[in-house]
Amino acid sequence: MSRPPCPRALTxxxxxxxxxxxxTWRYLWQTTPLHRTDxxxxxxxxxxxxxxxxxxxxxxxxxxxxxGPLFHRVxxxxxxxxxxxxxxxLEHVCRHFEHFVPSEVVGIRAGELRAQGxxxxxxxxxxxxxxxxxxxxxxxxxxxxLHLVTLRGHMEAxxxxxxxxxxxxxxxxxxxxxxxxxxxxxHVLYSHLRVAKEIQLNMWVRFCLSAVKISGGRLVDGVHxxxxxxxxxxRAARKR
Numbered sequence: 142m143s144r145p146p147c148p149r150a151l152t153x154x155x156x157x158x159x160x161x162x163x164x165t166w167r168y169l170w171q172t173t174p175l176h177r178t179d180x181x182x183x184x185x186x187x188x189x190x191x192x193x194x195x196x197x198x199x200x201x202x203x204x205x206x207x208x209g210p211l212f213h214r215v216x217x218x219x220x221x222x223x224x225x226x227x228x229x230x231l232e233h234v235c236r237h238f239e240h241f242v243p244s245e246v247v248g249i250r251a252g253e254l255r256a257q258g259x260x261x262x263x264x265x266x267x268x269x270x271x272x273x274x275x276x277x278x279x280x281x282x283x284x285x286x287l288h289l290v291t292l293r294g295h296m297e298a299x300x301x302x303x304x305x306x307x308x309x310x311x312x313x314x315x316x317x318x319x320x321x322x323x324x325x326x327x328h329v330l331y332s333h334l335r336v337a338k339e340i341q342l343n344m345w346v347r348f349c350l351s352a353v354k355i356s357g358g359r360l361v362d363g364v365h366x367x368x369x370x371x372x373x374x375x376r377a378a379r380k381r
Contacts, residue, residue: 223312
């Protein structure tokens with residue numbers, strides 16, 4: 142005789158279902174301009190950067206461990222009249238990562254962080270709808286960037302970087318990702334049905350808009366999203 146689902150599991154499931162509907166509704170009706178480009182490209186220079194030796198380990202899920210094509214995506218916003226500079230905005234990301242994601246549907250779990258927030262070797266668990274939980278580890282952090290790698294159990298295999306810097310009178314915030322589907326199922330949902338891809342897009346758009354809000358400035362010319370699809374890494378790369 143099987144056990145009935147525990148109350149916490151039912152609560153989490155209900156929150157995810159309601160949150161997904163709410164986030165989807167807001168996404169469909171948002172007025173923020175989204176400038177999207179999606180191209181197929183074979184430029185080796187845009188493959189994932191080499192990870193530091195400290196990032197090696199059985200739990201790390203590199204892009205070459207995934208399935209299907211490699212997606213390189215850049216989300217970018219330009220902010221006018223910001224109250225903070227790049228390092229200050231990045232510091233806020235590291236200290237309060239949970240404030241940047243859509244809390245209706247995404248939960249952030251982290252261990253006890255140091256005073257400076259996320260730093261090298263720290264791990265986060267991003268709880269998303271369905272079987273989408275995403276464990277990640279910090280592999281680099283400096284004044285203007287935060288670099289994470291996916292761990293075993295994540296729906297994707299790859300890396301993500303957050304950057305913030307000034308460009309003239311504007312503050313620029315960017316999220317750059319290199320990712321492949323971690324399993325065949327995710328590959329179908331991501332590459333063919335586009336379900337997982339749109340969930341990811343919605344989350345990172347919200348992240349960028351949260352960065353604008355927290356900076357105290359105003360968005361200039363919407364959110365720019367550039368997606369490039371590459372062939373799977375060559376076999377030699379997968380064995381590294």
